[in-house]
Amino acid sequence: MGEHRSPGLTPGLRIGLTGGIGSGKSTVARRLAALGALVVDTDAVAHALTAPGGAAVLAIAAAFGPDMIAADGAMDRARMRALVFGQPAQRQRLEAILHPMIGEATRAQASRARAGQAIVFDVPLLTESGTWRARVDRVLVVDCAEATQVARVVQRSGWTADAVERTIAQQASRAQRRAIADAVIVNEDLELAQLDAEVDALWGHWVAK
Incomplete structure (x- = not known):
């Protein structure tokens, strides 16, 4: 199923971007936006829907009860x-x-x-969805070791290592993500400039030919 486009527009490349928690996917998305892509962040969309006044809040309260809505009117995450x-x-x-x-x-x-x-669909659970692969022209996976994921998330969010490991266990495995990828950026021990250079090179190959 493709995305709706206005009549007369020539479609740009549709890129599905995914990676496990702590992989650096959001940093790659920001670089792609700087290079000229329109980035559609599905996680941000979901947060907006469940924020105070979000379109999904009433339906969530009806399905799960008012206790699932926090005092500020958002879904209690x-x-x-x-x-x-x-x-x-x-x-x-x-x-x-x-x-x-x-x-x-x-x-x-x-x-x-x-x-x-070019449109970049930033989809954390792209692999798990089973539908996104057919909706995009290319899939870019940002990958790193599980230990690196844990260390990064603990440092930035204050989660316990156990909580991060439980989240990782609920996501697709590294092998499953890599199996559907057209390109993989291994974000292990890369400085920001090095990561940007990896993204730039891929952009030049896929988009700015």
Whole structure:
């Protein structure tokens, strides 16, 4: 299923960007935006939908009860994580609410691309979705060792190592992500300038030929 485009626009390259937590995917997305891509961040879309006044909040309250809504009117993320962790049926209930809304918002953002502009869909769970591979022209995976993921997330967020490891266990494996990739950037011991250079080289190969 492709993204909706306005009549008369020449489609640009559609890139699916993914990587495990702490891989550096967001840094790569920022560089791609600086190079001229329109970046559609599906995680940011989901956060907006569940923020105070977000379009999904009432449906979540109806499905899961008012206790799942925090005092500020947003979905209580910590409580929801605890509920859906290891409970596929509850996770599916939440996804049934969010995924159609995320899809609609994603298509609306992608439709703003200029003629020929590359669109990067930043999708943390691209591999797990089973649908995104067919919706993009290329898949870029940002990869690093699990120990590196844990160290980075602990340092930046204050999570415990155990909490990060549990999150990693819920995501696709490195091998599964790499299996669907058209290109892999190994973000292990790279300085920012080195990572930018890797992204620039790939951009030159895929887009700015």
